[in-house]
Amino acid sequence: MQQSGKFITVEGIEGAGKSTAVKYIQEYFLKKGKEIIVTREPGGTPVAEEIRHLLLNPHTKEIIDPKAELLLMFASRAQHIAGVISPALSAGKWVICDRFVDATYAYQSAGRGLDAKWIALLEKFVVNNLSPTLTILLDIEPALGLARSRRRGPQDRFEKETVEFFEKVRHAYLELAQQHKKRFAIINAAESLSAVQTQLQDALHEL
C-alpha cells in the first residue's frame, strides 16, 4: 500500500498513561502543521467500537474463549484498517493509534497463552505490510499501572486480570521492543508527567 502519512502506535499496559501520551503526541505534531487522526484499538469505527464493547464488557454472561477474543481483535482491526487507517495514510494524514498488533502479541499470546504463529498468520491476512513508523512503548510495573487504572473508575474485562497476567504482557512488550529496536521507543512511564513528556519529545524528534 502507498503510505504517504506516518503511522504512530502507542502501547503499554493499563495505567501506563497511554491517553495522556496520545494527546501529547497529537499536539506535538499539530504544532508542526501535520494533519492528525487519533484513533484506538479495539475500535475506531462504529462496527469496530461495537466489537470493542464485546471485548471489554466486564459483565459478559459467559467466559470469552481465547480464540474468539483473538478473532474479535482482528475483526475490529480489519474494519479499522479498511475504514480509517489506510484511507487516512493514503491521504497523507498522520495516524496516532492507541494500541495495534503488538498488543495482540502481548495480550492474546503472552497473556492468554495462544501460539504466536496464529497471530502472525492473522497479521499477514489483515495487516499485511502496514507497519507503524514508530511505536511508543510506555513501560511500567504492573502493580503501579493497575493501581493507577483502578483509581480511574470501573474496570473493564482486561483490567480485572491479575498482576501475573500483566507481568507476562509487559515482558512480551519489552521482548517485542528488543526484536524491533528501530521501530520502538521505550518510555519509562513510572516517572513524573514532565519527565515522560521529555522522553516522548526525544522519541518524536527523531521521526
Place this chain on the structure above:
Amino acid sequence: MQQSGKFITVEGIEGAGKSTAVKYIQEYFLKKGKEIIVTREPGGTPVAEEIRHLLLNPHTKEIIDPKAELLLMFASRAQHIAGVISPALSAGKWVICDRFVDATYAYQSAGRGLDAKWIALLEKFVVNNLSPTLTILLDIEPALGLARSRRRGPQDRFEKETVEFFEKVRHAYLELAQQHKKRFAIINAAESLSAVQTQLQDALHEL
C-alpha cells in the same frame, strides 16, 4: 476430541427451508430417544448471538469489510464450539446446527471473493478435527429461495445480496458436496414439503 454424540449440520441459501428441515430432523431423532441440542451459526451462545447481530444487521452505518466479516464468523464459531458444541458432543448429545464451516466457504470465499486458503487456516485454528457426521444441503435456485425468504419479512444484511451472489454461493455448496460425498446429502428443496421430508428421512435413515 472425544466425540460420543453425533454432529449434523444443515446448509443452504436463504429460503431453502433450513428451519423447517432442522425441526424435522430434531423430531426424527427425538422419536429415536436421542438427546438433541438444536443450535445455529452465526450465534448459539449469548456472545456469539451478539456477533450474529453485528453480522446480519441490515442497518449497519458502514460497509463491513469482507475480512472483518470472515473473522467475526470464526469468532462466533470459536465461542460456539467452546461453549456449546464440544461440551454437548462430549456428553453424548446429538447436535443439529443450522449452518457451519461449509457456509463460510460458500459465502465468504465464493460469495465475497476471499481466498479459501485463509478459511482453511482459520478452520484449522478454530474447528480443528471437529467435523459433522452428516451435512444436509438444501439445494434451491436462488431466485426461488430469495422469493420465499422475502415473503417472510424484513431482510438481513445477507438477504439483501443479489441473485448473482447467491448463484456463486449455491455453486460453492454443490462443489463442497462433490468434494465430501460421504458427508453430504443433497436435498432438492424446490419440491413440496412432503417430498423434502421423504428425502430427509432417507438421508437420516442412513445415519
